[in-house]
Amino acid sequence: MLKTTPARTKKVIEILMDWYQKKTEIFTNAELPEALIPEGITIGSYDHIMFLTQSVSIDYMRSAQQLWDAARTTWKDETTRWVFYPKEIAKRNLEDLIDAMSKHKLSKKHTKDPTTWRKVALSFNNLFDGDPRNLFQKFNYDALQIFNSMRSQYGKDFPYLAGSTGTSKILSLWIRMLHDFAKVEFRNLNEVPIPVDIHTARATITTGCLAGEFSGTFGELADKTKKAWIEACEGTGFYPLQLDEPLWNLSRYGCSNYKNGSTCPVRHQCRLRNYCVTENASSKIFLQQNNTTTIVTEYPEQQ
Template sequence: MSIIIDKERGKKVAELLYDSFSTTGIHGRTDMPEDITPNRVVRGSLDHILFLTLTVSIDYQRDAPSLWESSRRTFDDPETRYLFDPKLLHETPLRKIIEDMQKYKLSKKTKKDAYIWRTIGITFYKKWEGDPCKFLKNCNWDSSLILNRLRNDTHLYNGRLVPDYPYLRGPKIGPLWLRMLRDNVGITHLRNLEEVPIPVDIHIARATLTTGVVRGQFKGKLGELFKYIREAWFESVKGLSIKNRPMIALDVDEPLWHLSKYGCSNRDKTTGYCPLLNRCEAREFCIKGKVKIENRIVELET
């Protein structure tokens, strides 16, 4: 393995993508799948926070637009609205939750997703009176402590300790939740967000590799590159400023996601040819060579 992190290239990519996403968009888009709220839900309300928190907890190996659409339809249906109420999740048998999460295809892995969803809901009901903000306040709004507590807080279940926040505690979903709390809910007093790593998924990985911010020779599991990708964006944004504040790694999450999903995903995995190159905002950084990601295996020759 021979991997290079090019933070100077990363600075230029970060500035370009952030500016594009904030103005004209990337491949014509300036919105994220989670930006649309369910009907009659007020941005920043407890309903909004619970909608985002529970939905993002099962945002793994999913097509994001379809996941969030399914969640909105589930929320808007009076018969399945209870799935977003921690008290009612506590009172409802798991088998009914499994059944109702399938009505609008909210769950993909039926039993697993229902377990994750119900466990997190019950945690907020039993420990935080149904309000995730009480958990955040207990963590003193400190992002590093929030992530640490997500990873380590447990409860006793059938005689053994199990996580309070399954999957919400993960290295992708935890940081993603914090970004949504800032950007979608509007919580402005989260502290130490600069210490939160970028939530790496296949799109963040692909966009980082195809722009050459992380490049080299590699063949192996995609997850083995995640530490390089996190480090690359931690380092690349240092010294950059946006909106009268320092840029942080979370600020390039949405732009990179768009670049990959609506752009780099169309690139030929072996030759590097991209049919969208001429109208891509990041075309000057599109690196030549092989960037092949299939079944969580990467072949990189750049």
């Protein structure tokens, strides 16, 4: 059974956030793939919001770096840029969209990705005149209300983006991206759960935010992860969405290098090594999104 130790994790949060802000050691060149916007786009503009919104709608079970590189290339190509605009998508058929999204490998699933992309675009077109900002305005830019309405009222209209089963990370991720990169001024961001993918889950386990034994689906682990970070953030001055980028990059540049039964090759660059459960040789971590996830961890003797 997995357990939480909020007092311990609060120390982890303080170290992590200070370290990430200073961008030293493994974080020296840390960034997020979606942070780089195509040339010519103004931060916070309609173009920027649609670039982020449509791209993240298919951010599931694929390389984030490949997705965002392909999205930028598709935007740069004037013959394919139209795929980011709901009103333009409404004028064309699915086959046109399949061809355009395949040109620069924006689509990895031949028909599934374009079908999802088209559904999202047409829903924004039909419900909000093609502009997500009309959705935000409807709920007075309240992030929690937007989150809840997408999960319930608009769940069928926005596949994946609304956080359907198996893709629940995307809705939180979308809200966080819009706030961090498009500078959308949402309220109640502290109420939105952290998006959980393989990287966030791994960093949650290695830092000991969740520790003990677990065997089950990745979705079950993701639910426990969200609750654990909500609990740990209480009284810290931080909220879960703020931890998404640092945790994701902690795993990407650090924890992903660890192999069970070995010493982490980047531990000398990690300011959280005294808290890392991999310092205990008995810890075993097997994270899999499509198969059974198994975890057996213990805290290191010295912290």
